[in-house]
Amino acid sequence: MAYDKFTVLKSTAVPMPIENVDTDQIIPARFLKATERKGFGDNLFRDWRYNPDDTPKKDFVLNNPIYTGKILVGGKNFGSGSSREHAAWAIYDYGFRCVVSSFFADIFKNNSLNIGILPVQVSADFLDKIFRAIEADPKTVLEVNLPDQTITILATAESESFDINSYKKHNLMNGYDDIDYLQAMKEDISAFAAQRIY
Amino acid sequence: MSQAPATLFDKVWDSHVVRKIKDGPDVLFIDRHFIHEVTSPVAFLGLEQRHLKVMFPEKTFATADHNTPTINQHLPVKDPLSANQLKALEVNAGKYGISHWGLGNPKNGIVHVVGPENGITLPGMTIVCGDSHTSTHGAFGAIAFGIGTSEVEMVLSSQCIMQPKPKKMRIKVDGQLGKGITPKDVVLFIISRLTAAGATGYFVEFAGEVFERMSMEGRMTVCNMSIEMGARGGMIAPDETTFSYIKGREKAPAGADWDKALAYWKTLKTDEGSVFDLEHHFSAADIEPMITYGTNPGMGMGITQHIPLAQAAGGSKATYEKSLDYMGFHEDEAMLGKKVDYVFIGSCTNGRIEDFRAFASIVKNRKKADHVTAWIVPGSHIVEQQIKDEGILDILTAAGFQLRQPGCSACLAMNDDKVPAGKYAVSTSNRNFEGRQGPGARTMLASPLVAAAAAVTGVVTDPRTLMSE
Secondary structure, eight states, X not given: OXXXXXXXXXXXXXXXXXXXXXXXXXXXXXXXOOSSSOOGGGGTTHHHXXXXXXXXXXXXXXXXXXXXXXXXXXXXXXXBSOOOTHHHHHHHHHTOOEEEESOBOHHHHHHHHHHTOEEEEOOHHHHHHHHHHHHHOTTOEEEEETTTTEEEETTTTEEEEOOOOHHHHHHHHHTOOHHHHHHTTHHHHHHHHHTOOO | OOOOOOOHHHHHHXXXXXXXXXXXOEEEEOSEEEEOTTTSHHHHHHHHHHTOOOSOGGGEEEEOOSSXXXXXXXXXXXXXXXXXXXXHHHHHHHHXXXXXXXXXXXXXBOHHHHHHHTTOOOTTOEEEESSGGGGGGGGGTOEEEEXXXXXXXXXXXXXXXXEOOOEEEEEEEESOOOTTOOHHHHHHHHXXXXXXXXXXXXXXXXXXXXXXXXXXHHHHHHHHGGGGGTOSEEEOOOOHHHHHHHTTOTTSOOTHHHHHHHHHHTTOSOOTTOOOSEEEEEEGGGOOOEEEOSSSXXXXXXXXXXXXXXXXXXXXXXXXXXXXXXXXXXXXXXXXXXXXXXXXXXXXXXXXXXXXXXXXXXXXXXXXXXXXXXXXXXXXXXXXXXXXXXXXXXXXXXXXOOBOOSSSGGGTTSSSOOOOTTOEEEESSSOOOTTTTSTTOEEEEBOHXXXXXXXXHSBOOOGGGGSOO
């Protein structure tokens, strides 16, 4: 599915300083029953966001109007658990384009990159700085610069660089995906398959 | 010149690389692809939108498991959304010529149970599925891991995915396991030591005496939960135990093909002198029956211990307190004696015959505690039949338990088997995340023996106290 190209994102951010945010919290399994990819943002963080009677939980960050933006900042080990790509779909569909954490679970990171969300892994110290900056001023703007591979707290100019392999970076900046790449090498794949024992 | 020593993981991975992309992922060929109703429909939709075909339909196998009810499977599925997904799987499999073991098929069951028991899973393969517990198949010396739906679409359309090669970790457990200590306890112990993120970025090889002596069922339980410490997957070198498990299974190689396969499988071990990025060693003597007290699988403890203090548990204090608060537990409390409302035995972690034998060994000549609701759910119809053939069903029935039909059941609250808010469940499944077994449900992960002990006493109980010498 096509996604928006990612180059430089300047945005306020939503802070979620909780560790081990797992994909069952991001999107509980009972909301995985669709056969199309739409509307998952409505159930993003469903059980943290809503009471059992569907009224919003006032103390949850997504229900607090002072926090907005296209960047979600999470605690260590973000996206652990299930392989459900629906978790990344829900984050994208809600309007986030970038998730920042000091550590990501592998499958979540892959899924995010595959659908056009940039996972930015920063040091624990820098993550703490971001949380403190947002706490002091919820209108704090972060700049995520993919070409330069940097993330900056604009008000203080504090900045850190992040890693991404050049293949995925190229894909995100151009809106390409792996399926296009693999379709272009089908002959090599056929030749490879022919010599497999299974 | 002799080749440099290689690990089991390197041997299997490197032999599947179709292309290496500079400063990018490897293009990895996939030998076996399992699909189920939940994570495949959008991938098929993607194929249609791009006008792509399934490149090798004979390498993909479909089974329905996540949404399926575990009673009255002969009746139409009541939940229209679940029914729709099950129908979509059937239609997509039919359209593209993919083998489909749907609801009611005698081969139906949980994907990670039916793959191995039908001989689809073999040593040295690369195996993927849109399900994180695909790591289960690593028990056979395969590289097996969970993928997202975009990757399901990649495998369908090109039989490849693009993955950076993970780092390598070896976890050795030596010594002899004590009475009442099961493979589930071994893996919960390891995760409690490494934490829920302790193996993220790594592919794990489990080695040492404990795994060498373990049955295939036990090895599957261990590899199944390698994702719960963040690992991309876990694997165990194939040996005689592996070969004798595979031999004669429906889709396993036979005759000359068997001999050829066996010769290859015997090369699948880590060479002496191989280097891992990280190694951990544990002693079997340190492991006791385990139970989790928090909301991730790393929050586990020996069943006779007390819940750790926040500072001893590591991580942020706020996260720790949030977790204990959800569970309704406190630091330094004992777990023994805590009331249990629900017991679940089943899932891709502990839904195999050995697990039901263990469960039956405790409940035999005892009665289910009156206040406990128990879900006894085989991993497949083949396991269900074994339970009947071995007389386990009679033991369960005499003790007041009802055997249900195969499926993922109460592991993930996608079907009708949900634990109500605030209730406590001892579960042999793999995740104790908030709401995993139903909104507000409180899950304690444990072995089939601990589950059985809880089912008959109604409280958290050390199963060793119920075992004969």
